[in-house]
Amino acid sequence: MKVVITGGTGFIGRMLAKRILELGQLTGPSGAPEDIDEVVLFDAVAPPGPIGGLDARVRVVTGDIADRDLVFGLIDRDDVSVFHLASVVSGGGELDFDLAIRVNLTGGLNVLEAARARGSTPRVVFASSVAVFGGAAMPKRVGDATKQTPQTTYGATKAIGELLINDYSRKGFLDGRSARLPTVIVRPGKPNLAASSFASGVIREPLNGETCNLPVKPETAMPVLGYRNIVEGFVRLHEASPEALGDDRAINFPSVTFTVAEMIEGLRRVAGNRHLGEIVVEPDPRIEAIVATWPSETDAARALALGLPVDQAIDPIIEAYIEDFLDAI
Amino acid sequence: MKVVITGGTGFIGRMLAKRILELGQLTGPSGAPEDIDEVVLFDAVAPPGPIGGLDARVRVVTGDIADRDLVFGLIDRDDVSVFHLASVVSGGGELDFDLAIRVNLTGGLNVLEAARARGSTPRVVFASSVAVFGGAAMPKRVGDATKQTPQTTYGATKAIGELLINDYSRKGFLDGRSARLPTVIVRPGKPNLAASSFASGVIREPLNGETCNLPVKPETAMPVLGYRNIVEGFVRLHEASPEALGDDRAINFPSVTFTVAEMIEGLRRVAGNRHLGEIVVEPDPRIEAIVATWPSETDAARALALGLPVDQAIDPIIEAYIEDFLDAI
Numbered sequence: 001m002k003v004v005i006t007g008g009t010g011f012i013g014r015m016l017a018k019r020i021l022e023l024g025q026l027t028g029p030s031g032a033p034e035d036i037d038e039v040v041l042f043d044a045v046a047p048p049g050p051i052g053g054l055d056a057r058v059r060v061v062t063g064d065i066a067d068r069d070l071v072f073g074l075i076d077r078d079d080v081s082v083f084h085l086a087s088v089v090s091g092g093g094e095l096d097f098d099l100a101i102r103v104n105l106t107g108g109l110n111v112l113e114a115a116r117a118r119g120s121t122p123r124v125v126f127a128s129s130v131a132v133f134g135g136a137a138m139p140k141r142v143g144d145a146t147k148q149t150p151q152t153t154y155g156a157t158k159a160i161g162e163l164l165i166n167d168y169s170r171k172g173f174l175d176g177r178s179a180r181l182p183t184v185i186v187r188p189g190k191p192n193l194a195a196s197s198f199a200s201g202v203i204r205e206p207l208n209g210e211t212c213n214l215p216v217k218p219e220t221a222m223p224v225l226g227y228r229n230i231v232e233g234f235v236r237l238h239e240a241s242p243e244a245l246g247d248d249r250a251i252n253f254p255s256v257t258f259t260v261a262e263m264i265e266g267l268r269r270v271a272g273n274r275h276l277g278e279i280v281v282e283p284d285p286r287i288e289a290i291v292a293t294w295p296s297e298t299d300a301a302r303a304l305a306l307g308l309p310v311d312q313a314i315d316p317i318i319e320a321y322i323e324d325f326l327d328a329i
Numbered sequence: 330m331k332v333v334i335t336g337g338t339g340f341i342g343r344m345l346a347k348r349i350l351e352l353g354q355l356t357g358p359s360g361a362p363e364d365i366d367e368v369v370l371f372d373a374v375a376p377p378g379p380i381g382g383l384d385a386r387v388r389v390v391t392g393d394i395a396d397r398d399l400v401f402g403l404i405d406r407d408d409v410s411v412f413h414l415a416s417v418v419s420g421g422g423e424l425d426f427d428l429a430i431r432v433n434l435t436g437g438l439n440v441l442e443a444a445r446a447r448g449s450t451p452r453v454v455f456a457s458s459v460a461v462f463g464g465a466a467m468p469k470r471v472g473d474a475t476k477q478t479p480q481t482t483y484g485a486t487k488a489i490g491e492l493l494i495n496d497y498s499r500k501g502f503l504d505g506r507s508a509r510l511p512t513v514i515v516r517p518g519k520p521n522l523a524a525s526s527f528a529s530g531v532i533r534e535p536l537n538g539e540t541c542n543l544p545v546k547p548e549t550a551m552p553v554l555g556y557r558n559i560v561e562g563f564v565r566l567h568e569a570s571p572e573a574l575g576d577d578r579a580i581n582f583p584s585v586t587f588t589v590a591e592m593i594e595g596l597r598r599v600a601g602n603r604h605l606g607e608i609v610v611e612p613d614p615r616i617e618a619i620v621a622t623w624p625s626e627t628d629a630a631r632a633l634a635l636g637l638p639v640d641q642a643i644d645p646i647i648e649a650y651i652e653d654f655l656d657a658i
Contacts, residue, residue: 063647097500101438135576137474145466148478149495149577157495160489166478167485171426247464248478 001026001034002077006111007085008041008126009051009060011187014232016083017041018053027239028079029120030176042101042311056230060068071114078120081255083234084111085127090290092193093154104157112164114259116173125238126165128178128250130223131155132201143299144252151293152195162250169249170244177237177245181253182223184230185263186321195290199224202260203267203318206276207326213283216260221296223255225310226317233308240306254300254310266314330363331356332405333598335440336414336456337370340516344560345412346370347382356568357408358449358504371403372415374430394436398590400443405450412563413440414456418635419619421522422483433486441493445502453566455494457507457579459552460484463622472628473581478554480622481524491579498578506574511552511584511627513559514592515650524533524619528553531589532596533646535605536655544613545589550625552584562637570633583629583639595643599651604623 003020005013017039020026028034039058041051046062063070065086075082086107093100108126115122133142135149147158156178165176187200198215199222205212225233233253245251260268264279304310311317332349334342346368349355357363368387370380377389394415404411412498415436422429437455443452462471464478479489487509494505516529527544529550534541554562562582574580587595595607631641641645 032392087472137577145476147474150492151499151576153500156492159492163477163479163485163488163492167482170480173483247480248466 001028001036001079001081002038002040003036003081003083004040004074005064005083005085007087009043009047010085011189012045012184012227012230013085014051016234017058021233023235026205027123028081029122030079034079036221040074041322054271062101065110066102068110068113069136071110072117075111075114075118075122076119080118080120081120081238082111082115082124083238084108084124087127087234088110088154089192089194090152090154091195091197091287092129093157094152095193096291097153100153100157102156105160107127108157108161108164112168116168121172121175122309123238124165124174124176125234126161126176126178128158128162128180130164130180130182130252130295130298132159134293138295139297140295141144141297142295142301143145144248145299152290155238158185161262161270166249175242176249177240179237180250180252181218181230181235182225182253185224185317186227188325195287196222199260199263199288202263202279203321206267206279207322208277209259209270209275210277212277212279213282214279215282215287215299217283218261218281219259220291221257221259222239222291222294223257223296223298225253225255228320229254229309231319233283233314235305236308238305244306249322251302252298253301253307254308255298256311257297258314263314266318270315270318303314330357330365330368330408330412332365332368332410332412332439333369333371333403334412334414335371335394336416338372338512339378339414340518341556341559342372343368344382344503344556345503346387348560348564350384350386355410356452358451359408360413363408370507370572375413395431395440397442398544400436400439401446404443404447404451406441407447409447409449409451410567411440411444411451411453412456412567413437413453416456417483418523419460419481419483420524420526420529420616421535422482422486423619424522426482429482429486433483434489435640437486437490437493443499445497447550450501450504450607452567453494453503453505453506455490455507456562456577457487457491457509458484459509459511459581459624459627461488461491461509462624463468464614465613467624469582470623470626470628471624472578473631481619492587499576503569506569507564507579507622508566509581510559511554513556514553516556517654524616526553527616528589528592530618531592531608532650535596536603536651537598537606538604539606541606541608542611543589543608544611544616545620547590547593550586550590551620551622551623552586552627554584555649557649558583558638558640562632563634565637573635578632580631581627581629582636583632583637584627585640585653586626592643595647599644599647
């Protein structure tokens with residue numbers, strides 16, 4: 001079978017591709033495990049260099065997800081699964097509303113329509129976000145049954161994507177699942193336009209010996225999940241039976257809430273003798289305003305019942321990053 | 330100022346136009362009351378004959394709401410308000426998914442974009458529906474904070490419309506409000522493709538001396554509101570201050586729950602000596618399946634706080650229909 005990962009050259013896309021290649025099989029539209037012979041990483045721009053850890057089954061395709069014909073050309077086999085990760089991120093969507101609608105809404109519809117056109121009811125896993133929650137009436141702890149009143153265009157388009165995944169699944173056009181992700185840490189590389197980018201940066205930059213300008217107060221709390229468990233959660237959500245998901249295909253991913261101060265304490269414990277760059281608290285009202293609209297705790301009863309993994313502490317998340325990205329080089 | 334009513338030649342559109350002409354003023358984008366000098370009723374098809382009770386301020390325009398240029402041409406003044414009622418209905422959306430997406434989603438986006446393009450932050454009142462609720466986890470009584478898990482494409486597109494209204498309002502592109510309507514009774518004329526059409530038919534057809542084939546069991550309960558209060562609610566929601574609406578612009582309209590049997594009892598009481606056509610119970614599994622996904626009671630705390638009116642009993646709803654549509658002829 002073929003696996004298409006949109007946003008595939010991004011960090012999570014690449015990690016997911018590696019994990020899928022390692023597994024070698026996923027449940028196909030037939031309902032039985034099928035060997036994976038083709039993985040397409042689709043993204044808006046080509047990666048700066050070769051992607052390590054992949055193999056000859058993988059192909060990178062670049063283009064505009066709002067181009068319907070291009071997207072239909074990616075999803076060109078009946079024995080296919082799609083992981084739809086491509087998205088304008090939270091901070092980016094606040095800067096460019098029209099781009100967020102174009103990529104997240106029009107692009108998302110193209111992916112769903114292309115999967116529907118196969119007629120084989122492919123599994124489609126959609127990366128949603130806890131940014132679907134927000135607003136004055138939001139409870140402190142958001143669960144699978146909490147009303148979605150997003151306060152960013154990013155969150156609004158993710159909530160719309162969940163509604164579409166549910167309806168396309170109900171109609172039998174595809175077999176969809178929406179993964180409502182907390183903030184993913186620790187992302188390697190450079191900061192991005194996500195308002196949550198600092199949650200990785202506050203660990204990554206000091207470990208790289210660089211100064212981190214922290215745009216929020218250290219007491220800021222947010223639900224996070226280490227990328228290893230994010231990737232594993234995507235795979236397990238793909239493998240869950242349609243019956244276990246029922247008529248609401250969107251689930252809160254498991255998460256654990258830390259304050260930024262707790263992340264920094266964990267960093268100091270794990271770093272040991274490593275030299276750490278400085279952390280300078282420089283609150284940015286634009287970032288603080290976005291982060292303030294997000295929930296600080298999530299309840300993930302459905303995900304835990306489906307067997308999705310969760311981190312229990314900050315230290316192993318930081319240790320995994322050091323192992324995968326610092327010591328591995 | 331100008332008022333544009335999409336779906337304007339439909340029953341509620343025409344009643345709303347009459348009420349607005351009678352009032353003569355609405356709050357304009359300036360925040361002050363403005364005289365209404367132009368009302369456009371936009372719809373997909375021309376009404377079969379002249380519309381009574383209107384005046385020279387009213388113009389009917391027909392066309393495809395998915396035609397962006399056409400919609401921009403309707404909303405061509407800065408001093409404008411829009412009531413966006415045009416929609417593929419519940420039963421129709423289940424029969425033609427693509428049409429529901431085209432009219433409700435693409436058409437809806439055209440209306441929002443045209444209002445945004447004015448730059449004057451026009452008020453836009455969007456007709457949503459309690460069909461945004463549904464699914465296995467839905468509580469018996471749905472409130473303003475109940476999660477939306479619609480089980481029809483109609484409901485899904487209405488929930489998407491609410492999210493867009495909220496986000497366009499948050500961005501200051503327009504000043505939106507979503508009216509989450511219960512089943513409207515008593516609609517005059519012919520049955521339509523709405524799965525709830527029988528709720529009007531079971532009163533209307535017998536009063537016309539015609540046989541009503543009831544597609545659901547008499548014990549079926551549903552939240553309803555008489556059309557006079559629906560129209561009044563639209564006006565009051567338009568007039569509400571942005572501050573009173575906050576960051577969630579969607580509100581459950583008030584409703585009262587009756588079983589079909591209670592509606593029939595009311596009909597017999599009100600009808601007096603009138604000859605009534607027969608009611609034949611002929612359950613239609615397709616209609617029953619759709620109706621079963623809807624909530625049977627709504628809580629409308631926000632609407633009541635905003636002063637939206639509610640019916641207390643079935644008899645006055647039926648009496649109003651007789652007064653407006655039977656005795657008036």
